[in-house]
Amino acid sequence: EAQVTQNPRYLITVTGKKLTVTCSQNMNHEYMSWYRQDPGLGLRQIYYSMNVEVTDKGDVPEGYKVSRKEKRNFPLILESPSPNQTSLYFCASSLGTSGIDEQYFGPGTRLTVT
């Protein structure tokens, strides 16, 4: 089944404790991206990647890191999480062979930082 998977789905952590949210897609997509969703603010792009070893900042990259060592995986790293990073996070992928197109979203990861 073609899909985007994220782990964990729920995470409660404390300020300053490094964490990684994994994202994997099995559709051989070129483009992958991370978003955060907050009430009243919609979806905001954190980072995106057009291909392996190529990553770029989205609208709200501060406090986050990403890597794209393999085509299928695009982990999101919070080196020192803070309470303002409490949010619902979505990973997405798209074919991306000629620019951006339909984003296929993962199920989401709800992160709480206390």
Place this chain on the structure above:
Amino acid sequence: GENVEQHPSTLSVQEGDSAVIKCTYSDSASNYFPWYKQELGKRPQLIIDIRSNVGEKKDQRIAVTLNKTAKHFSLHITETQPEDSAVYFCAASPYDKIIFGKGTRLHILP
């Protein structure tokens, strides 16, 4: 950078009536304009998209119009049904980024 404004934030329509959601964008480099639907507790899913070389696109009860000169685009849903109740997001894409509007919560009233 790109900024996308979406209106209204909440919309209630009687079942069977039409719903219109409007978005404006600021970056003339934007050339891809998707609309996503997000049901409660679920992930966003694409319902329709349009590229800048097209003025209008239709898919059954859903249509999108784009006015590049005025930098605005709209989603039209006709003959609304209960399953249309959801949050709808417009987006604009300059280069390889994507900027979403803040969303419209659509309520379909019986």
